[in-house]
Amino acid sequence: MAITHTADDPNQRPPVIGEAKEGGAGPRRRDFLNIAAVSFAGIGAVAVVIPLVNQMNPSADVLALAAIEVDISAIASGQAIKTIWRKQPIFIRNLTPKEIAEADAVPVSSLRDPATLAQRTKEGHKNWLITLGVCTHLGCVPLGAGEGETKGEFGGYFCPCHGSQYDTAARIRKGPAPKNLQVPDYSFKSPTVVQIG
Structure with a gap:
């Protein structure tokens, strides 16, 4: 039985499917398997990393308290109120x-943690002082905001803990407290509403 070839070289065998031609420009089956394996590993890594990163996000109750609005219209001159923001007073x-x-009369250079009242309040709202109610010594809640x-x-x-x-x-x-009571980030949404956070 005679085999006939149409190619120039009578000893050349016909190409096998999936095999690169001589001179090697075409994809090989091994290349496809390598790309598929790397892609599968990459997808698996992403599937593992996303839940790990997502669990570090703040919980819904923390996000709900990220910012609060407080109506200050009922606070008379000389009075103070306590509220809670991010589980802190x-x-x-x-x-x-x-x-x-009295606050303006104090020489700033005589203070342990120098700051003027104007630096601790918002422009145009110098009478409104908003601070975290946490002593900077060991975290007790100072007295002075409640009536009497x-x-x-x-x-x-x-601060009743250490004076x-x-x-x-x-x-x-x-x-013993080293610093002033901390002023949180806040802004006036209207003359009677303050947003904290």
Whole structure:
């Protein structure tokens, strides 16, 4: 039985499916398997990493408290209220003109943690002092925001745990606390509504 070839070379065998031609420009089956395996491994890695990263996101209850709005219209001059933001107490105080004058009269250079009242309040709202109600010494909640609570020697806040005393601008004046009460990020949404966070 005679085999006839149409190619120039009578000894050349016919090409096998999936085999690269001589000179090697075409894909081989092995290349396809390698690409498929790497792609499968990449998809598997992404499938493992996404849940790990997602579990680090804040929970729904934390996101719900990321920002709160507080109506301050009922807080009279000289009064303060306590509220909760991110599971921490917040003091919102409506300073009297006398308390503002006392805070402004203190030489900033004499303070342990130097800051003016203007730096701790928003422009145009100098009478509204908003701070975290957490002592910067060991995290106790100071007194002074509630009706009839001890305000200390400087008329601001008094920490009953170790005796730290803050002035009317919530700046540390006496005791072991190293820093002033922290001012959270906040903004006025209207003259009577404050958004904290």
